[in-house]
Structures are given as C-alpha cells and as structure tokens.
Amino acid sequence: MGAPQTRSGRRGRIGLLAAACVLLVVGGVLLATGVGRQQPAPPRVPQAQSSPGAGATSVPVPPRPSEAGGPESAPAPPAPAPERLVIPTLKVSTPLERLGLDGEQAMETPRDPDRAGWYERGAAPGARGPAVIAGHVTWNEEKAVFFDLARLRTGQRVEVERKDGSTAVFGVTKVAQYGKKEFPSLEVYGNTAGPELRLITCGGDFSKADHYYSDNVVVFGRLLSVREG
C-alpha cells in the first residue's frame, strides 16, 4: 500500500518542484525586465527659477538688442528655415519636424518622440519674434528628446542649424514651469523686440489615468550670434 503511493507521491513532488522552478525562472526574468524598464521621472524646474520673471537676464546674456525697430518699422528679413536643434549641455541633437495647429487650435506635437519640432506658423529661429520649438518629455514610458529640458540653466547655449548652413546661437534667459491651465500664452508667444527662442515640453505631475502632464516647462532664450556655415 505504501510503495505505490510513495512513488506517485514522489512523482507528484518532482512535478511540483519542476513547476515551481519554471515559475521561479519566468517570474525572475519578468521582474528583472520590469525593474530594468523603470525610468526616473523627468527633472523639474527648481523653484527659484520656476517663478515667472526669476532667473531672467542674470548670467552672460548680453543686453537686449536695440528696440529701435518698433512695431511700426519694416519687419526683419525672414530667417532661413531651421533644420536641427543642438543643446550641448544636454547632449541633445535632433532634426526638426514641422508643427502646425490641430483642429482645436492647439499646437501639434512631433510625430517622432526622439525629434523636436518647429512651429512653422511662427517666427523662424533668428527672425524677430519668438521661434517656438516643442518636443516630448516622455513617450510610452520611455525618455523622449526633451526629457532633460528642465535641467537647462540661464546662460547656457542652445543652437539651431539652419537650411543655409548657418547656426543661430541662443542664450537661455529663463527656465520656467507653468500649469497648463495657466499657460502664459502672451509671454510665450507674444511679439518680442528681437529674435528669441522658446523650447517647450511637458512637466509636473503625470496622471496615468488620462495620460496627461499637469505642467509645461518653457525655456526662454535670446539670440546671441549667428555663425555662418
């Protein structure tokens, strides 16, 4: 009576142990992969810099270009179209897509999360006015092109390579974070005395439920020089 039962019992035990081993291996692999996919949340704009107005025009950015050209004067000649954005301190170098408006009159976002996009209805980088470039911060739980944008600091350089081979070099004047509901459209998109730059991405808290970041991070820059190609 004992022997057959023991044999079947042993076989059962071996089966159970084998199954346990398989589960352990599968589970271990899943966990390791899952843990490997964990990414840090995107950096935030430090409080001191994030308040509007703070951090503006402190470090080596030269004074505003002369405001001689008032709104009445002839418009500045159009700048060549931008082709690539380079942010040396963030090791970002991206070709630029073209962005327009969607049906809700909101700005389109780049189709490729690894590329930034230029809002082509606005000023070209180097022309008078705010040239606007937007990029994703994250995409499907992966870092995207502007993941580190909030790490930029006043005085750092941002370069835009243009179709004619020249490069427009901008200096960061302000890095700020705004709730999307309080997005300062006029400050970001309003007319400027000289050529300026706006880099925009998402920030703040991410709501998994509605795939929505609460804030936008905006980097303000001013043209320092143009390097001929």
Added chain:
Amino acid sequence: MIAKRTARLTTLVALPAALALAGAMPAAAHTGSHSGSHQAAAENGSYQVDLEQLNGSGASGTAMLTLKGRDLNVKIEATGLVPGQPHAQHIHGSTDGHDFHCPDASADKNSDGVVSTAEGLPSYGDINISLTTKGDTTKKSGLDVTRMPVADKDGKVSYERVITVSQKVADHIKDLHVVQHGIDTNGNKKYDFNKGKSELDPKLPQEATAPASCGMLAGAAVGSMPVGGVETGSGGTQGVEAPGMLAGGAAAVLGAGALGALAVRRRRAADSLR
C-alpha cells in the same frame, strides 16, 4: 377635385425642392465668398495689441486676437488697473474703412484732464464688440459692469473668450482696436464722482467709464497663436513602468514558492506515513 389634388401634389413636390434650394443657396453664397475674397481668408491668424495707458492711468497690457473663420479668440493680460474694480473693455472701430485710432490727450475737449469715453469716440470710434465675461457681446452690453472683468488686488486682469463675430468684423479685424476703461484719478482705490458723472450712464462715475488704456492691432510674429499649453508628454516615466510585467513576475515567483511549499508538505506527509 383633380386640379386640387394636383396642386397639393405639386406643393408636396415643390416643398422639398424649395428646401433643397434653400439649403443650397447658403452653400453657393459660401463658395462665392470664398472664391471672391482670398483677402478675407488671409485675415486668419493672430494680431497683437499693445495696450498703452490713457489718462495717466498707469495701465498697460497685451492682447492677442486670433481669428479663425468667424471665431475670434480674445486673450488679454493687463496690469496697473484699479484693483477690485470692474473694467469695461471693448473692441472699438469701424468696419467700413474709417481710420479710427487711439486718442491722445488732445482729445480732452473740456480740458478737465480726462479724455472721457465720449471725448474719445471721435478718435476710436464706437463700440463694435463688448468684451464681456459672459452673455451678450454687442454694443448694448458696453457698460454692463456686472459682466466685465474685475481687476485683482494687484490691479491685474486676465481675460480670455472666444466670440463669434460678423463677417464684416472678420474682414476688417485689422482696422479695430482694444480699449479698457476705468481709472482712479484721485488715487482712492475706487471709482467715485470726483470727475463727475459718466456722460454715457449718469448712474456711473466718470472714473468708471473713462478709458484706461488703448491699443491698435498689429501683426503677431507667432502667426497664429496656439491655444493653451502643449501636449508633449505621453506615457510618463514617473511611477511604475510595465506594471503587468512586474505583477506577472511577482505572481510567478509567489506561485513558485507556493508550489515548493506544497511539495515540501507532501513530502512531509509521505514521510509521516512511512
């Protein structure tokens, strides 16, 4: 009898035909206006208004008017206004080609130091649109201060509204200008009758209706201002990624443990039987 029936039948047939025609007419008119006015289509886009003080009010601001078809998005950020007080605001000017503009101090005909709204009218034209916070936006709401934005404690006004405008306004948007009203000439932080009554509404003080700032439309470098923030984030990296993978892995490991425990228990049971 037959004639009557025929008549009725004709009516029955004619009615849908008429309706179809009526439906087709606006469409035809629409097409016509499109082909006939490339100029009107070119008016789509944003116009910036730099609001500059009138009457020494110290008020200033920026407005952005963005036209898409006949939808006009009006966004205004202004500072230096009388705190806690309502500020009537309008789009003034003519859509008939009259060249109105913001007045200067010379418009003060009675030399009381204040260019009143009535004194400004010959310069900036009549109210075309009342920039109310809700409801009617015609001229007749021009002085309905209960529906005008109230400056916060720092004298700031933030205003945004989309208004459906007439085709005439859409076609002549560049001829118009924005005026904000409400000044405090004696610095007592409220509207009172020190400058007399408003000639527009004697129940209101002159201070409440006199213009505080005015600005004319100019091109916006942004071309057409996008509405709101930018949706540049999908699938955040904040929190837990690949939750299914983690949960599955954890379940599998737990399951392995359970099976192992079961195997051990069976073995103990078998041993105790021996």
